[in-house]
Amino acid sequence: MADKETAALRDALCGTKFVYIAASFAALGGLLFGYDTGVISGALIFIKREFGLTTVAEEIVVSGVLLGATLGAIVGGKAADLFGRRRVLLVTAAIFGIGALASAMAPSPTVLIVSRVVLGLAIGLASTNVPVYLSEVAPPQARGWVVSLFQLAVTVGIVVAYLTDYAFAGVEGWRWMLGLAVAPALIFGTGMFFLPETPRWLIRGGHHEVAHRVLVRIRDLGDVNVEIEEIKASLAQQTEGGHWTDLLRRQVRPALVVGLGLAVFQQITGINTVIYYAPKILQTAGFNSASGAILATVGVGVVNVGMTIIAMFLVDRAGRRPLLLVGIAGMIITLGVLGLSFRISNPSGQLAWIAVICLMGYVASFAISLGPIFWLLIAEIYPLKIRGLAEGTAATFNWASNLIVSLTFLTLVEKLGASSTFLLYAFASVASWLFAYYFVPETRGRTLEQIEAFWRARHRARNADSGIS
Numbered sequence: 001m002a003d004k005e006t007a008a009l010r011d012a013l014c015g016t017k018f019v020y021i022a023a024s025f026a027a028l029g030g031l032l033f034g035y036d037t038g039v040i041s042g043a044l045i046f047i048k049r050e051f052g053l054t055t056v057a058e059e060i061v062v063s064g065v066l067l068g069a070t071l072g073a074i075v076g077g078k079a080a081d082l083f084g085r086r087r088v089l090l091v092t093a094a095i096f097g098i099g100a101l102a103s104a105m106a107p108s109p110t111v112l113i114v115s116r117v118v119l120g121l122a123i124g125l126a127s128t129n130v131p132v133y134l135s136e137v138a139p140p141q142a143r144g145w146v147v148s149l150f151q152l153a154v155t156v157g158i159v160v161a162y163l164t165d166y167a168f169a170g171v172e173g174w175r176w177m178l179g180l181a182v183a184p185a186l187i188f189g190t191g192m193f194f195l196p197e198t199p200r201w202l203i204r205g206g207h208h209e210v211a212h213r214v215l216v217r218i219r220d221l222g223d224v225n226v227e228i229e230e231i232k233a234s235l236a237q238q239t240e241g242g243h244w245t246d247l248l249r250r251q252v253r254p255a256l257v258v259g260l261g262l263a264v265f266q267q268i269t270g271i272n273t274v275i276y277y278a279p280k281i282l283q284t285a286g287f288n289s290a291s292g293a294i295l296a297t298v299g300v301g302v303v304n305v306g307m308t309i310i311a312m313f314l315v316d317r318a319g320r321r322p323l324l325l326v327g328i329a330g331m332i333i334t335l336g337v338l339g340l341s342f343r344i345s346n347p348s349g350q351l352a353w354i355a356v357i358c359l360m361g362y363v364a365s366f367a368i369s370l371g372p373i374f375w376l377l378i379a380e381i382y383p384l385k386i387r388g389l390a391e392g393t394a395a396t397f398n399w400a401s402n403l404i405v406s407l408t409f410l411t412l413v414e415k416l417g418a419s420s421t422f423l424l425y426a427f428a429s430v431a432s433w434l435f436a437y438y439f440v441p442e443t444r445g446r447t448l449e450q451i452e453a454f455w456r457a458r459h460r461a462r463n464a465d466s467g468i469s
Helices: 002-012 015-038 040-051 055-083 085-104 109-137 140-169 174-179 182-194 199-204 208-218 225-237 244-248 253-268 271-285 290-315 320-344 349-367 370-380 384-416 418-439 448-466
Strands: none
Touching (some): 055 109, 055 384, 109 384, 140 290, 140 370, 199 225, 225 384, 244 253, 253 370, 253 384, 253 418, 271 384, 290 349, 320 418, 349 370
């Protein structure tokens, strides 16, 4: 009976249906990513009371998950290239469940921090592999929104975390806040069990017949041989061998710079200070109660979800670059206004609502630009042989930058004040806009193999201009 049910489910996963179902299940890794990073913002208020944490200890509790994510991103890309995207995501689901249970039952700050590091390991693995999995199963014309579903799931996870925080704030139930992540972890693992490996990874490993069967299932077209031959031809032109040193090769270097630059700018523009510390920011601005600050934070999270949905609708129509440039411009304006409002106002109800509006505008701008487009681009722009490795390297830089920003935010606010801190993030946003304008290419409507060909052609043109044969 179990075999028949499994076969029936697999038969249902075909064509466009497969893309929808695969995207939904795989994106649960993003929901867990968002939940486990966002839930600490409300739980931290009560964890601090129970364990008597200092400011430094608070930063370590928050940042433990980021240390784990950095480690997970380092190993996740290489592991996916070696063992396959699907297998790594199955392991990721198990780690999510273990980390959630351990953090919910933590008897001391030390155990809590270790548990958060374990959760971070799963987040790093998910952030490295879910976008790549989605990009390799999606058709070119829908790849933008399919991969962006990962970022949408992250934002939904954050809102669910905020709502959970609010629901348990009255009883100071921080253990429930942390432990409820077990449920989506189980669904994520179950879903990935039934999904196939990506055809591109299978062809890379020489499993051509299996790749053909998978492509027949996931494409509406009857003949998938053209796509298979395109993947094979692209692999034949790649000189990379799947090693770390390949990332420094001249033909790969421009794409690496784009990925690493966006990875760093996504974080040093301050987004996760809002995700992790939004209730504390709003309390500083004039909200008196923890529940009120958490509830206002839910509104910020809802805006994040809504604007991410809009970005998903536009990314395959307007393109990556226009959204990136318009969104970062909005981040510059809202961070500037937020910083100046803290400078000219004392904590009050008026400042509190200015802070809410600015945070909503900032998050909305981020949600149509650096939020989804960073993860989309790093899943698109690298050659197949090193895609997991290169994406993992970009994710590692992203999480390391996240760790540094999160470890320093409260200290910066104490030393410089909220105004100067947010103005500092505004200046970083200016730098990110300039970087996007001069370095980030448009990838809309191209197959992954066409994007690889673009980088190769650009490399050959530069060699010709410099007289290198």
